[in-house]
Amino acid sequence: MTQRLAIDGGTPILTRADYQNWPVLTADDRQYINEVLDSGIVAGGTAPQVTALEREWREFTGAKYCLTTGSGTAALHMALAAVDVGPGDEVLVPSYTFLATASCVLHQMAIPVFVDIDQTTYTMNPAQIEAAITPRTKAIIPVHIQGCPADMDPILEIARRHGLHVIEDACQAHGAMYKGRMCGTLGIAGAFSLNNLKNLCGGEGGLFVTNDEDVLKKGDLVRYFGDECDEVTSRQKYNASILGYMYRNQELPAALARGQLKHLHDLNNTRISNAEYLNRELGKIPGVIPPVCPADCKHVYWFYAVRFDPHAAGIDAEPRRFRVAVEKALFQEGVLVGQWQTMPVLAQDVFQSMIGIGKRYPWAINEAQGITYRYDPGDFPVAQMLCDTYTNVHSIHPPNGLALNEKIVAGFQKVFANLGQVMDHADDDVKPGFDGRLYGVG
Ligand SMILES: Cc1ncc(COP(=O)(O)O)c(C=O)c1O
Known part of the structure; x- marks a missing residue:
């Protein structure tokens, strides 16, 4: 199927007006x-x-x-x-x-x-x-x-x-x-x-x-x-x-x-049914990996993260580049996506610099005994892999329901049916994310 992607000048699948804000006040x-x-x-x-x-x-x-x-x-x-x-x-x-x-x-x-x-x-x-x-x-x-x-x-x-x-x-x-x-x-x-x-x-x-x-x-x-x-x-x-x-x-x-x-119980149930719908529908798209709820557990989907696999999608690209390109194309379709944490937590400057409190405390306490600490993101390949390949899809929170999430799925389907065009725009100056009102921030 070739459809003109919004990132290529086509009509977006949805707009900000399709989304309702959190929290649900009563x-x-x-x-x-x-x-x-x-x-x-x-x-x-x-x-x-x-x-x-x-x-x-x-x-x-x-x-x-x-x-x-x-x-x-x-x-x-x-x-x-x-x-x-x-x-x-x-x-x-x-x-x-x-x-x-x-x-x-x-x-x-x-x-x-x-x-x-x-x-x-x-x-x-x-x-x-x-x-x-x-x-x-x-x-x-x-x-x-x-x-x-x-x-x-x-x-x-x-x-x-x-x-x-x-x-x-x-x-x-x-x-x-x-x-x-x-x-x-x-x-x-x-x-x-x-x-x-x-x-x-x-x-x-x-x-x-x-x-x-x-x-x-x-x-x-x-x-x-x-x-x-x-x-x-x-x-x-x-x-x-x-x-x-x-x-x-x-x-x-x-x-x-x-x-x-x-209302927490009902609000969580809406999140779960939104997630189950997205899991089912997005899971059918080669290259999209929905989140997993472990056996005998109740996942309450604070956020909803999917990963992208370029090889399963049939694209020869480095995973991070593929994820960024797909995020940009989805975002231009009106699908509010974007990362929450962008790196393993230990990659943040506060750990890399080990400035901490005063002169290198608390690490200095044990370093004085000859104990050394290293915070190398390379030692945490799964966290690194996740940060390279995931994005959050911001349609999970109530009062949003099926009406919004059907459009989200349509946005994913359109983007994944046109991955050649998507990769052509991998370097476009597009910044995925959401405005603060979506989560009650002024
Ligand atoms: C996993 C996790 N831990 C701790 C916190 C800290 O919570 P708060 O922002 O209320 O201090 C947050 C929230 O931002 C969080 O998501």
Whole structure:
């Protein structure tokens, strides 16, 4: 079939007007936000909205304890501090994730050690963990990336054998399930983000969960300056017993998250049915590799990533060049595509330069003992392969449904039926991506 591609002057398959923005706001959001305005209470560790959100998130996840936090990053840092990860300790993190999974380790003066990902799920590969463990390893942070559950059973088993803590980065995985268990509740602590992009959105914010009372207590101290509260009056003592931070959330984001939580199950189901439709239809196109949901798991598709294989598509091109050319052609057809992370996390300058805190801390702590660290992206071929070949298709979030995704499939079909033209435009000055309004950003 030869059709004139939009990148070649043809008519695009769809326009921005075909897309609806995230988050989906409802009367429930307005009700809880009005409760804040009517109450006049806007902040406080035991204020009504944060307290209710903590209770409702415990009920939703089955976790024993929950604390609201200012961000997912704060929740991760609290978890590391609460399990006594400290200066010079090593923490295993996946090679492909958001920066905060690894930078929270630096915040605790500990050293991130990277483990490559699995090539079908893009989560930490359990088979590579033991080779990364040293006498200094204290914890593992698996990430349920883009809503796909990490393979927790082998990770928990390795951690048990080596006496390591497992802290789950569930920042992208609200409601995801691993073999009948809620992601975020399987390790010693779990962290969720409530930022505007996430399946559960509070604008900003986070949730820290644990089943361990000591971890809860220490996490709570870390959350609020390390300051003790009087057990009878709940008043602050102004006497910090440990080093803490200001990681509380406040009433308005908590109110929005509560309104959103009422619909999380249905919103996730829309994501899943959008993903299942795209998996089925895009999977028929040679050279397009849809995401995989592991057996016995519930993937909640925070984002929807496909990979491209030039050889399967019949094109003799280097994978990165092919991916970029296809992204440009899709984008010109009106299909909002583009990368999220563009490189393995350890390729970022902060790791390459190892400037860190002060003069090369935390690495310098162990380097003084003759231990060396190297962050070579070449050591993580699966993360590198993923970054060369994937793009995110931004049509997965509700209220978008079949009407939009049928057009997305038509856009892919058109582009993949005309790959000769696509490659002719590989060097065009086109910058795929989306405008911030798509995800509630001004
Ligand atoms: C995997 C992952 N970890 C951690 C974070 C940090 O969450 P936040 O932005 O709420 O600090 C995010 C979110 O951006 C994330 O996607």
